[in-house]
Amino acid sequence: MQSVAVGQSVAVGQLQPWVTRLAAALGYPEADAAYLAAALVDANLRGIDSHGVMRLPIYAQRIERGLVDPTATPAVDVTAGIVRVDARGAPGQLAARAACDALIAAGRTHHVATATVRGSAHFGAAGFYARALAAAGFVALVVSNSEPIVVPFGGREALLGTNPIAFAAPTADEPFSLDMATSASAMGRVMVAQTRGETIPPDWGADNAGRATTDPAAVAALLPLGGAKGFALGMLVEILAGVLGGAAIAGELGNQYRDLDRPQNIGHWMLALDVSAFMPPAEFAARMRTLSTMVHTSAPTDASRPVLLPGEPEARTLTLRRRDGIPLARDTVEELTALGGRYGVPWLPRGEAA
Known part of the structure; x- marks a missing residue:
């Protein structure tokens, strides 16, 4: 676990190319290395540091043990608006990208498309993929099961993962974005x-x-979040991502850090609704603007803290970190320095410590 002490603040223009170079050294093809870097650094920019570059050491360890293959090509099967992806050992980000690409193509033809992914690994922040679908003109829902760490309501042993739910919708500007755990x-x-x-x-x-x-x-x-209700949402994710997709279910999932002798076999599920099939995109954007205005003009309990939309705190963090740099924990800097040294990708010069 990374410590709370910040060891270095790094500009995104330095960090993302460094991650790309490291991923290439780990065996990722050039375009895939850049995609992985974009996904991880986006999480850091939004303040979701647990799903950012701190994951690189364990990604490398699982690649070294042959549990993840950065050169693998996911198998994609498409029947009308139904997309089935078998990761076939590929990293989670690349399996999810394959699903998104197929969803966009199928959704533009059939207006509604859904995808399951099996045999995957940790794919970072679910919102990254939901926002990509929204940017392409879709209302999007993305969920993933994960290794057990959450007790069921009324239970005493971990059964489900944090099982995130991400939702995004297009607007005239940046997509509306919700990304939450069910714990x-x-x-x-x-x-x-x-x-x-x-x-x-x-x-x-x-x-x-x-x-x-x-x-x-x-x-x-x-x-679970909200007791029985959060457990119910976690079960919804488990059914869509694990049961329906043919991936591992609940306690069957491999633990990313402890089970270094077997793949995780994580499952993802995605839904894409083509806005243009329901109304002109400009009309949808206008209606989204109306809804956002209603939220922003609602009376706050504290006049100094206006009511925000889901995703806006992360968007504000993104703006600040683009300007001021991404603060990385001291432990993360030490681990990345060591990892880069092993693969001939020297860590970045020290920036301003926060």
Whole structure:
């Protein structure tokens, strides 16, 4: 787990090319290396650091052990608006890109298209793919199952993953974007609280007996968001991404960090609705603008903090980090420095420490 101390702030114009070079050294073809870099750095830019460049060391380790093949080509089968993708050992980002590309092509012909992906690996932030579909003119939904770390409602042992749900819709500007886990918190936030010697809210984590705890050191698993409702949403994701797609289900999934002897076999599910089949895109954008205005003009509980749309806090972080650089934790900088040294891709000169 990365520490809370920031070791270096790096400009996106430096970090993304470095990640591209490292990915190429790991065996990714040039265009695929650039795509991986774009996906990971986008997560960092939006403040979703747990899904950004800190994942590179474990990606490299799984490639070195033959569990992920950066040169593999996912198998894509398309029947009308139904897309089936078998990752065939490819990295999660490349499997998801194959699904997105096929969805866009099928969606423009059939107006509604859906895709399943099986045999995948960690694909980063789900919102990256939902926004790509929205930028192409689709209302999009992207979900993925993940390794068990969340107890079922009323249970004491981890069964489901954080099972994210991402939704995006086109606007006249940047897509509306929602990207959320179905757990109450991320484990990273629990670990940060432990490092700082702080307590956590009682709905974040459970101890070994399945009891809610405010002691971050006692957390053995996460709790579902909103109790039974979050568990239900997690099950929805598990059914669409795991059961329907033919991927591993719940406890069958390999743990990215611990199970270094087998693939993860993660599943993803995507839906793309062609806006132009329902109304002219300009009309849809105008209606989205009306809805956004209604949200922004609603009365806040605190006059100094206006009501924001989902995704706007991340968009604000993106603007700041593009200007000021991406703050990387000290542990992450050390790991990337070591990884780059092993593959002949020297780490970047020290920037301003935050």
